Amino acid sequence: xSNGRKLEGPGPTQRLWLGFEKIINAVTTSEYNPFYYLxxxxxxxxxxxxxxxxxxxxxxxxxxxxxxxxxxxxTVKQWYFGGVLxxxxxxxxxxLIIAGIVHTLRCYALDRYKHWRWLAWVSGVILMWLIWIGGxxxxxxxxxxxxxxxxxxxxxxxxxxxxFGMPLSLTFASARNxxxxxxxxxxxxxxxxxxVVFVLLLVHLSRITKSIVNPxxxxxxxxxxxxxxxxxxxxxxxxxxxxxxKLTQSVPFDWLFMFVFPMLKHMSAMGVWLLxxxxxxxxxxxxxxxxxxxxxxxxxxxxxxxxCELCMEDCPYEAxxxxxxxxxxxxxxxxxxxxxxxxxxxxxxxxxxxTAMSLPDMTEDYLKGEIRRCSRELKSVNGAxxxxxxxxxxxxxxxxxxxFEWARVLTLQCIGxxxxxxxxxxxxxxxxxxxxxxxxxxxxxFRFGNIWLEDRILRHRPPVFKKSIDRARIRSVWxxxxxxxxxxxxxxxxxGELEGPKAKPA
Amino acid sequence: MSDKKNVxxxxxxxxxKKPLEIISFIRVTAVLIVFIGLPVLIxxxxxxxxxxxxxxAIKVAFQHTxxxxxxxxxxxxxxxxxxxxxxxxxxxKRISMNMGKLAGxxxxxxxxVVDLSIDGRTMLDRAxxxxxxxxxxxxxxxxxxxxxxGVHRIxxxxxxxGNKNKADATLDETVDIKxxxxxxxxxxxxxxxLVVE
Ligand code: HEM
Numbered sequence: 227x228s229n230g231r232k233l234e235g236p237g238p239t240q241r242l243w244l245g246f247e248k249i250i251n252a253v254t255t256s257e258y259n260p261f262y263y264l265x266x267x268x269x270x271x272x273x274x275x276x277x278x279x280x281x282x283x284x285x286x287x288x289x290x291x292x293x294x295x296x297x298x299x300x301t302v303k304q305w306y307f308g309g310v311l312x313x314x315x316x317x318x319x320x321x322l323i324i325a326g327i328v329h330t331l332r333c334y335a336l337d338r339y340k341h342w343r344w345l346a347w348v349s350g351v352i353l354m355w356l357i358w359i360g361g362x363x364x365x366x367x368x369x370x371x372x373x374x375x376x377x378x379x380x381x382x383x384x385x386x387x388x389x390f391g392m393p394l395s396l397t398f399a400s401a402r403n404x405x406x407x408x409x410x411x412x413x414x415x416x417x418x419x420x421x422v423v424f425v426l427l428l429v430h431l432s433r434i435t436k437s438i439v440n441p442x443x444x445x446x447x448x449x450x451x452x453x454x455x456x457x458x459x460x461x462x463x464x465x466x467x468x469x470x471x472k473l474t475q476s477v478p479f480d481w482l483f484m485f486v487f488p489m490l491k492h493m494s495a496m497g498v499w500l501l502x503x504x505x506x507x508x509x510x511x512x513x514x515x516x517x518x519x520x521x522x523x524x525x526x527x528x529x530x531x532x533x534c535e536l537c538m539e540d541c542p543y544e545a546x547x548x549x550x551x552x553x554x555x556x557x558x559x560x561x562x563x564x565x566x567x568x569x570x571x572x573x574x575x576x577x578x579x580x581t582a583m584s585l586p587d588m589t590e591d592y593l594k595g596e597i598r599r600c601s602r603e604l605k606s607v608n609g610a611x612x613x614x615x616x617x618x619x620x621x622x623x624x625x626x627x628x629x630f631e632w633a634r635v636l637t638l639q640c641i642g643x644x645x646x647x648x649x650x651x652x653x654x655x656x657x658x659x660x661x662x663x664x665x666x667x668x669x670x671x672f673r674f675g676n677i678w679l680e681d682r683i684l685r686h687r688p689p690v691f692k693k694s695i696d697r698a699r700i701r702s703v704w705x706x707x708x709x710x711x712x713x714x715x716x717x718x719x720x721x722g723e724l725e726g727p728k729a730k731p732a
Numbered sequence: 733m734s735d736k737k738n739v740x741x742x743x744x745x746x747x748x749k750k751p752l753e754i755i756s757f758i759r760v761t762a763v764l765i766v767f768i769g770l771p772v773l774i775x776x777x778x779x780x781x782x783x784x785x786x787x788x789a790i791k792v793a794f795q796h797t798x799x800x801x802x803x804x805x806x807x808x809x810x811x812x813x814x815x816x817x818x819x820x821x822x823x824x825k826r827i828s829m830n831m832g833k834l835a836g837x838x839x840x841x842x843x844x845v846v847d848l849s850i851d852g853r854t855m856l857d858r859a860x861x862x863x864x865x866x867x868x869x870x871x872x873x874x875x876x877x878x879x880x881x882g883v884h885r886i887x888x889x890x891x892x893x894g895n896k897n898k899a900d901a902t903l904d905e906t907v908d909i910k911x912x913x914x915x916x917x918x919x920x921x922x923x924x925x926l927v928v929e
Binding site for chain 2 (some may be wrong): 250253254255258260320321324325328339375379395396399400410445447448449451452455456460470471472473474475476477478479480481482484487488490491546552712
């Protein structure tokens, strides 16, 4: 075989994570699994922060003496409105941190952070620190004992950078030095950090086609309910008013935002900075530290490209752009692949009916040859013969299935690579059924491969499956790598159906 | 056969019927409570105390401008130079003012040195450099010490004119510091004295 890619299935870490998500799927179904929507959940929290923040701002007194009382007024006197909003604001911020951390862990565990995803990864790291800064200054604005602790600790950290002339600690040594202007500055930083977060989010999503920025409705309702529940059961409150003449005693500590400061007890401020910078740098370069070989980028055969834009529509990582035609063919546009962004997933080949898109190491001819070869291998089998198209990240790895000698498996990089015309070939070669096994809906390693293919089977998305193919002879299942048993069961059932009351010929 | 039936969605293969929306809602919310609600509540309610209740602090915190190292009076220099200029103007046609001489008037200040001893033990003996590129501005003095509560004798000497033999301000006071209290030692410009408050 001169052609063909060595496809790798999910490793142990990925299986572990998928195993965990399988448990969650059993509770929520894959349609609403929150772990599939962590980024979108984060954005939901950002909106809550933004909207509640505007209302809080209206009531906030931007003065050194008035700040604490204005927040206290909302919390105590206006608990039913301002107090709830304050709680929503706080809990959404904390939820955002949790969503961000789990989102990061998930991208890492599922190996979705390297190569073409580097920009999302690196911008994500910066996003988290920005969110952190925003939260820190938010706590600061309340000017309670917790805020004082944050202010004094931040001051120690900031003034350890030689760039800052005026030692902030000096400011906080006496209430006289803490001016109203100071509170304006804090407010501006707090607000501005959220603004920058939104801008950076645009960068974060800049190479992600049709990014999922809203959770499914039901999940959104759940999040709203959760925020209100926590806000009403456990309203956000202040610590006692900041008293600079006292050392901060025990304060309700928000570890999600304040985790940095206890380190000051064990090391110098410079040491903490060093730790933060090292940690951030290491995390940021993880995509390069753990870099593996990536498949070659899609190649466009220009004479076959009609400029139909379907590949661009389907590419999950904005790797295909259309440009005005550079040859004499009578089409307006032609497709260009941006190599650095190409995931080599083959989804564009699945969306191209004209053999214009091709993975150099898994060409259409090669795949068609493989389909014919597998079909020939099954020729001698009695009874219904099944050709399985399986995703390399999905429920089955291998070419043959022990005990299922009537089936052959052709593994694709992503199930989205399956072009409808390819799915018709087995029937021409005497195969009785085509079994398509893609990843669980809502979670494709290449974001949309399974959804696009399902839409093609349902004839909702061009290029569509041929009408002439008997639907009873095609079965699609959407299963994660950890669902091998379900895979085998569904395949056996399908085979049984094909064997039973004989399906009419295609 | 309908299109839908032919496509089994995920683990829906096992349960083709979708659970009632309200049940889905409860299930989703339960997962959200466990994985977002609880961590948020737990992680924001563990009290933490950076300082123990049996600690107090003394902060040395003030701004002070040290004396000039060279007693160079800029105004005097300008007056002198103006006089020279006018004299020369009487005899010569083309002359220039010697600006270099004016700019050369050094404005650098002495660092502010603070000696602090608590109960006879030296806690601080530090020179705080004046700010500014030319070191011609005030010094920012800040240091803090955690001490045990109780009665302490605080002795301070401040030098701002480069002479370590003669303090420019001193303080010797016995203070009673309660647990958790922060005492601030500063130089009061109005009374020209060091004070603890
Ligand atoms: C809390 C702030 C964050 C928000 C709101 C957010 C939001 C999102 C969203 C909406 C997506 C698109 C998901 C999709 O449509 O498939 C995404 C993708 C991604 N995010 Fe984030 N993100 C955040 C933080 C982070 C962090 C901290 C990292 C890592 C350090 C990160 C790494 C990634 C990566 C690698 C992808 C691409 C995933 C893929 O290609 O499947 N994000 N993010």
